[in-house]
Amino acid sequence: MTTSAQPDHEALERVRQTELLISNLLRGGVLLSIALIIFGTAITFIHHPGYLTDSAQLDGLRDGADGFPASFGGIVRGLGAFEGRAIVMLGLLVLIATPVMRVAVSILAFVHAGDRAFAIITAVVLALLLLALALGKAGG
Amino acid sequence: MTPIEFFAAAFAVSLVAGLLGSLLGLGGGIIVIPALTLLLGVDIRFAIGASIVSVIATSSGAAAAYVRQRMTNLRVAMFLELATTTGAISGAYLAGLFSVRWLYLIFAVVMGYSALMMFRKRHSIIDSGAPVSALADRLKLHDTYYDEAERTDIDYKVARPQVGLGLMYIAGVVSGLLGIGSGALKVPAMDLAMRLPIKVSTATSNFMIGVTAAASAGVYFARGDINPFIAAPVAAGVLGGSTAGARVLGRINSSRVRAVFVIVLLWVSAQMLIKGL
Numbered sequence: 001m002t003t004s005a006q007p008d009h010e011a012l013e014r015v016r017q018t019e020l021l022i023s024n025l026l027r028g029g030v031l032l033s034i035a036l037i038i039f040g041t042a043i044t045f046i047h048h049p050g051y052l053t054d055s056a057q058l059d060g061l062r063d064g065a066d067g068f069p070a071s072f073g074g075i076v077r078g079l080g081a082f083e084g085r086a087i088v089m090l091g092l093l094v095l096i097a098t099p100v101m102r103v104a105v106s107i108l109a110f111v112h113a114g115d116r117a118f119a120i121i122t123a124v125v126l127a128l129l130l131l132a133l134a135l136g137k138a139g140g
Numbered sequence: 141m142t143p144i145e146f147f148a149a150a151f152a153v154s155l156v157a158g159l160l161g162s163l164l165g166l167g168g169g170i171i172v173i174p175a176l177t178l179l180l181g182v183d184i185r186f187a188i189g190a191s192i193v194s195v196i197a198t199s200s201g202a203a204a205a206y207v208r209q210r211m212t213n214l215r216v217a218m219f220l221e222l223a224t225t226t227g228a229i230s231g232a233y234l235a236g237l238f239s240v241r242w243l244y245l246i247f248a249v250v251m252g253y254s255a256l257m258m259f260r261k262r263h264s265i266i267d268s269g270a271p272v273s274a275l276a277d278r279l280k281l282h283d284t285y286y287d288e289a290e291r292t293d294i295d296y297k298v299a300r301p302q303v304g305l306g307l308m309y310i311a312g313v314v315s316g317l318l319g320i321g322s323g324a325l326k327v328p329a330m331d332l333a334m335r336l337p338i339k340v341s342t343a344t345s346n347f348m349i350g351v352t353a354a355a356s357a358g359v360y361f362a363r364g365d366i367n368p369f370i371a372a373p374v375a376a377g378v379l380g381g382s383t384a385g386a387r388v389l390g391r392i393n394s395s396r397v398r399a400v401f402v403i404v405l406l407w408v409s410a411q412m413l414i415k416g417l
Contacts, residue, residue: 023208057143092366
């Protein structure tokens with residue numbers, strides 16, 4: 001905005017639209033994920049009444065020895081069985097995906113605005129985010 | 141302790157961490173990780189995995205508001221995310237190689253540093269003598285924001301983008317390694333090195349933290365370090381606490397809270413150090 005040409009009114013309006021879209025996307029993603037996490041937690045305790053009374057069950061849950069859905073496949077299978085912890089994991093994945101979606105939307109916005117340098121910068125950031133999942137598996 | 145009692149305790153601890161974190165301008169992570177490991181006996185890897193997810197929740201919530209107020213410099217954020225995401229992936233990857241003892245030690249050091257940073261005097265002067273940066277010009281990083289206290293638009297120029305990238309890489313590594321937002325490292329990088337106004341630095345840091353955290357959360361998820369039984373109460377608690385904290389932020393005398401809190405942080409940092417040694 002401080003450089004050479006003054007942007008026209010239409011361009012400013014487009015920037016504003018993008019900002020609002022990003023803001024709504026972030027808010028929506030957080031609300032959806034928290035709803036899934038709360039719902040999944042409720043289902044977990046309903047399915048396992050022992051969790052309310054039995055102290056012996058804590059260690060396995062806390063230390064992960066009982067196992068929990070930790071892969072995409074495991075989460076899909078768990079969702080099929082309507083398992084509480086799989087619903088929680090889905091909520092956590094929605095949360096992780098929220099900033100990723102924000103970056104993806106930004107690429108479109110920069111392309112739309114004809115800003116090539118920033119479309120490329122943002123695309124690289126998106127590629128890095130996707131790479132993180134692949135690298136994590138390799139490092140496991 | 142029964143599982144539901146543990147769940148309630150983890151939720152309560154996270155609620156307090158989120159509340160304090162937002163009042164003090166730190167993320168919840170730096171408080172919730174020691175609380176989970178020292179008080180509730182959670183494996184530090186699961187504590188870090190749960191914390192990184194909660195960081196995404198609070199950052200995204202706050203960022204949504206800041207973007208509306210036009211305080212965030214989106215271009216600077218996108219540019220610097222090149223460095224923070226690369227750093228976060230390196231850090232999360234490294235965390236898998238370090239032993240638990242080292243994680244405690246590094247955490248103790250970063251925590252002690254953050255405590256001291258809280259005492260740093262904040263200033264927001266427009267530095268007209270900032271060095272001219274051709275890269276910042278070419279990428280059109282300079283911007284304007286509306287300052288509510290001054291009731292006027294303030295133009296600012298961005299300096300030293302390359303130094304900013306370097307510092308952001310380090311902030312990303314720390315974030316990925318320890319599962320925290322590392323705002324204590326991001327804000328000074330923008331405010332001191334790149335000469336962004338402090339309010340813009342804070343808002344932009346918050347906006348970037350979500351993307352940085354998502355990069356390392358991806359690695360932690362793929363490695364199986366995100367345990368839903370721990371991440372659920374932590375994410376819900378930290379988000380609830382920080383939302384409440386943002387509401388009361390203007391109404392409390394934060395300097396006294398800060399003084400007390402620095403002492404608490406240093407004490408916890410020492411506890412983590414002892415656990416690591």
